[in-house]
Amino acid sequence: MTVLSIIYVVLFYVAMIILVGGIVNKIMLYKRVPAPLKIPVTPAPLTSGGVVYRLFNEVVFFNSLFRASKWTWIFGWMFHLSLLLAFFRHLRYAISPDSFLWPLVNLEVVQSFGKYAGFTMVIGLIGLFGRRIFVDRVRYISSASDYLMLVLIALIAGSGLLMSFVTNTDIIQLKAFILGLFFLDWQNLPGDFILLTHLTLVLFLMIIFPVSKLLHAPGLFFAPTRNQIDNPREKRHLSPWGAELEAKDGRNT
Template sequence: MSFVSIAYTALFYAAAIVFLVGVGARIYRYAKTPAPLKIPTTPAPTTTGGVVLRMFREVVFFQSLFRSNKWIWLFGWIFHFSLLLVLLRHIRYFQDQVWLWVTLIQPFGKYAAFGMIIGLLGLWARRILVDRVRYISAPSDHLMLALLVGIGLSGMMMTFVSHTDIVSVKAFFLGMMRFSPQELPTDPALLIHLFLVAMLLIVFPISKLLHAPGVFFSPTRNQVDNPREKRHLAPWAAELEK
C-alpha cells in the first residue's frame, strides 16, 4: 500500500474511534444528568404521546425555530435536509449490494449538495451580519461552518468537475470495515474531502454539533407538562428522601 493509503486508513480508524467513544460518552453524560425541575417550554403536551409528537415536529420540522425566526429556519432546514440526503447517498460506499432506495435517491443526493452550501452560507451570513449574533459568535463557530462548507465544496468538485474513481473509494471503505485496507485514489479533491470529513468526526464530540443528539435530552422539550398531576422527583432527590 502507498503511504497515502496507509495514512488515511490510520486517520479514519482514529477518527471513527474518537467519534464513537466521544459521542457515546456525551450521550451517557446527558442521560445521567438529573433534571430536578419540571421545566417544559409551554404550551407543552400533557401526555407521553404528545411529547413524542412534539419531539418529532422539533427534530423534523424545527418547529420552535420556525416560530422564532423564519429566515434562520429556512436556511437551517435547507441545510439539514440537504445534509440528510447527502449522507443517505453515501451509504452506497459501505454496501456490497446497494439497497434499492439508496439507488433511487442518488440523483436527489447529488444535487442536494447545492442546498447544503446555500443553507450553510445563509447561516454563516447571519453570524456576520446580525449584530447580536456576531457578538456571541466564537472563532470556533466560524471554523465549524468553514469546515462544513469545505466538505460540501470538495464533494461537489468531485461530482461535477474532477471525477474520482468511486469504485476504488468504495473498495477502500469496505476494506476498512473488514479490516483489510485497500488502496485509496490520490485525487487532490478526494484527499481534501476525506481529510475534512475526518477532522469533522474528531471535533464533533467537543463541538456545538452535539445539539444533534442533545435535543433528545432537553428537559424543556422531552418533559410532560403535568406538575399538578404528578410530582417530578429526580432519582438523586428520591434517594435523599429515603
C-alpha cells in the same frame, strides 16, 4: 498498500472511535445526570406520545426555530435537509450491491437528489454565514469557531461537488477502500488531492463532534424543557438526590 492508504485507514478508525465513543459517552452522561424538577416549557404534551410528537416536530421541521426567525429557519433547514440527502447518496459508497438496502440506495431519486443537495447545502451555509456577518446581534455572539464550523462544512460540500461535477475521483477504488474498512480487508485509497481534502475535513469533523456545538444533535433529545410530560400534579417527580435530601430530614413523611 500505499503509506497514504495505511495512514488513512488508521485515521478513519481513530476518528470513528472518537466520534462514536465521544457521543455515546455524552449520551450516557446526559442520561445519568437527573433532571430534579419538572421544567417543561408549556403548553407541553400530557402524554409520552405527545412528547414524541413535540420532538418529532423539532427534529424534522425545526418548529421553534420557525417561530423564532424565518431567515435562520430557511437557511438552517435547507442546510440540514441537504445534509440528510447527501448522506443517503453517500450510502452508495458504503453499501455493497449484495445488500438488501442496495435497491433503495441506488434509486435514481436518492442519487440525483443527493447529488444536487450539495448546492442547496452550500447556499444554506452561505446564508447562515451571512447572518453571522450582517446581523449585529448574531455577529456579537459568534466566535471564530462558529465561522470556521461553517467554512469547514462548506469546504466538505464544495470538494464533494467538485468530484461530482468537475473532476471525478476513482470511485470504484474509493468504494473498495470504504468497504475494506468495514470488513477489515484494507484496500488502497485513491490519492487525488480533492478526495484527500474531502476525507481529511470529514475526519476532522468527526473528531471535533463530541467536543463542539455539534452536540446539539444528541442534546436536542435531552432538553427537559422539551422532553418532559406536563403531569407534575398527577405524578410525583423525584430525583435520586432529591430523595436523599428527604430521607435525611424526614419532613416529607
